Amino acid sequence: MAEIRIEQVRKSYGHNKVVHGVDLNFRSGEFVVILGPSGCGKSTLLRMIAGLEDITSGEIVIDSKVVNQLEPRERGCAMVFQNYALYPHMDVAANMGYALKVAGVPREERDRRIKETARIVGLEDFLDRKPGQLSGGQRQRVAMGRAIIREPKVFLFDEPLSNLDAKLRVQMRVEIRRLHKRLSATSVFVTHDQVEAMTLADKLVVMYKGNVEQVGTPLEVYNTPRTRFVGSFIGSPAMNFLEGTFAADGTHFIFDGIAIAIDPAIGKANAGKPAALGIRPEHARMVPNGTPGSIPATVDFVEELGAGRVIHSDINGSTFALSITDHTTGETGQTIALQLPLEHIHLFSNETGIRLDATSVAAPVRDLVSYS
Numbered sequence: 001m002a003e004i005r006i007e008q009v010r011k012s013y014g015h016n017k018v019v020h021g022v023d024l025n026f027r028s029g030e031f032v033v034i035l036g037p038s039g040c041g042k043s044t045l046l047r048m049i050a051g052l053e054d055i056t057s058g059e060i061v062i063d064s065k066v067v068n069q070l071e072p073r074e075r076g077c078a079m080v081f082q083n084y085a086l087y088p089h090m091d092v093a094a095n096m097g098y099a100l101k102v103a104g105v106p107r108e109e110r111d112r113r114i115k116e117t118a119r120i121v122g123l124e125d126f127l128d129r130k131p132g133q134l135s136g137g138q139r140q141r142v143a144m145g146r147a148i149i150r151e152p153k154v155f156l157f158d159e160p161l162s163n164l165d166a167k168l169r170v171q172m173r174v175e176i177r178r179l180h181k182r183l184s185a186t187s188v189f190v191t192h193d194q195v196e197a198m199t200l201a202d203k204l205v206v207m208y209k210g211n212v213e214q215v216g217t218p219l220e221v222y223n224t225p226r227t228r229f230v231g232s233f234i235g236s237p238a239m240n241f242l243e244g245t246f247a248a249d250g251t252h253f254i255f256d257g258i259a260i261a262i263d264p265a266i267g268k269a270n271a272g273k274p275a276a277l278g279i280r281p282e283h284a285r286m287v288p289n290g291t292p293g294s295i296p297a298t299v300d301f302v303e304e305l306g307a308g309r310v311i312h313s314d315i316n317g318s319t320f321a322l323s324i325t326d327h328t329t330g331e332t333g334q335t336i337a338l339q340l341p342l343e344h345i346h347l348f349s350n351e352t353g354i355r356l357d358a359t360s361v362a363a364p365v366r367d368l369v370s371y372s
Contacts, residue, residue: 002063002076002153002186003028004049009058011044011210018044020210021058026203031180031187035197036207037233042190043158045207049188050079050156063153078147079156082163084139086131086146092118093127096145117149120179137168144176148183155180157189161196173199194234198222206230226355228348231278237310237321239346240284242277246270253277253347256316258295260340266347266356275356276348281310281323283344286330287337294337302330311336 004026011019019041026032034042047053049060051072060067067075086095093114100110118124121141131139140160147155157176161169177200180187191197197204198218206213206221206229214226225231231239244255250268252259253275260277287294297313297320304327311322311330315338322330322338330336347356 003061004154004186004188005059005061006045006049007059007061009045009048009060010056011041011048011053012056018210019048022212024205024212024215026186026188028186029184031177031189031200031202032205033189033191033197033201033203034205034207035191035194035233037192040207041210042192042207046079046156046158046188046190049075049154050077051075052079076153077156078150078152078154079158080140080143080147080160082159084131084143084163086139086142088131091128091130092123092134092142092145095131095142096149099146099150113149117145120148120182121145121175135168136164137172140164140172141175144179148179152185155183155185155187157187159191160189161191162193169193169196176200194236198234206233208233224355225278225346228276228278228353228355231346231348231355235280237281237323239278239280240320241348242315242318242320243274243350244277245274246272248272253345256318258316260295260345261293261342262345262347263342263357270347270356274350276350277340278346278348279340279344281321283341284320284322285339285341286311286322286324287339289335289337291337291339294339297336297338299330299332299334299336301332313338 006022006024009019009022022045034045036042044053048055051067051070055068062075087098096117097110097114100113118127121144123138123141123145126134126138131142161172164172173196189200201218203215204218204221205215208229214221214230221230222234225234242255244253246267247254247259248271250271251264253262255277295315297315300312300314303310308323308325309327309330311324313320313322313336320338324330348354349356
């Protein structure tokens with residue numbers, strides 16, 4: 001196991017800045033997921049940890065040793081790639097044992113470790129097969145076995161499940177988590193899939209435009225998003241946002257003439273200022289039409305999900321999604337009334353995108369970015 005420290009790490013390609021002064025600390029044995037959209041810098045950060053990309057500035061420390069100038073093989077890391085990166089002319093055993101062969105490990109010891117690793121990843125009966133004879137899930141197991149056999153201090157996963165179908169991705173998530181628990185190595189997993197992130201992570205790192213937006217447990221990030229981007233990116237269906245202004249007395253948020261009750265401590269500190277109100281679809285409630293304090297909306301269309309349904313509605317030109325378990329309500333064209341519980345309302349600054357009560361939410365300092 002190894003602790004990883006990332007201190008003011010930046011990466012630029014010429015004038016194009018990709019990673020902006022990232023500071024992170026991963027504890028030994030922790031499973032860290034770096035989550036973000038394509039182009040946010042997450043894979044670049046992972047490749048810098050692995051030594052596959054040079055660092056423009058800053059330091060990466062693995063197991064108390066600065067590794068900036070070390071070759072990838074000297075860092076104690078093993079990487080699992082999105083495209084498996086297997087040798088097509090070698091069988092499973094040769095693919096898994098190749099690194100040991102290059103390192104000069106004796107044949108007897110190599111065979112022992114290949115068999116043990118194959119047992120761990122469930123490939124004992126496939127050691128003589130070539131990658132072309134395997135399914136996608138089996139090939140991914142070979143790739144993981146090749147990493148495991150090296151007995152590294154750190155496992156690095158670069159979107160390893162994105163080429164698999166939905167059922168296999170669920171299965172492989174379970175297997176990866178079991179392997180991590182069994183091996184107790186420090187793992188860093190990069191993905192743009194929030195379901196993978198929420199189910200796998202001990203620690204979740206959300207990135208956007210080369211910055212770290214928030215760090216925390218999956219539930220901390222979900223329940224208390226530090227920025228508007230985090231609120232919009234985590235959760236399915238996505239968080240609803242209403243654009244408006246704080247009332248002069250700070251007791252309400254005014255959206256298109258509709259007054260929505262809010263935490264007065266936040267409202268009074270921002271009286272008269274424009275902002276965005278966010279609430280998750282599962283936290284809004286449908287109430288009888290005419291209920292005091294409710295917001296009228298018109299049903300646009302309905303998504304049936306089996307266990308429930310998502311009602312997509314229109315509020316004076318703004319879209320609003322509502323998740324419910326009742327299959328008897330919410331028909332296209334129907335007028336409904338929505339209630340936004342005070343305890344589930346999130347308020348974000350229009351200027352910075354930061355949650356207005358974010359002082360209570362742990363997150364690193366970051367450069368300001370555009371949320372347009």
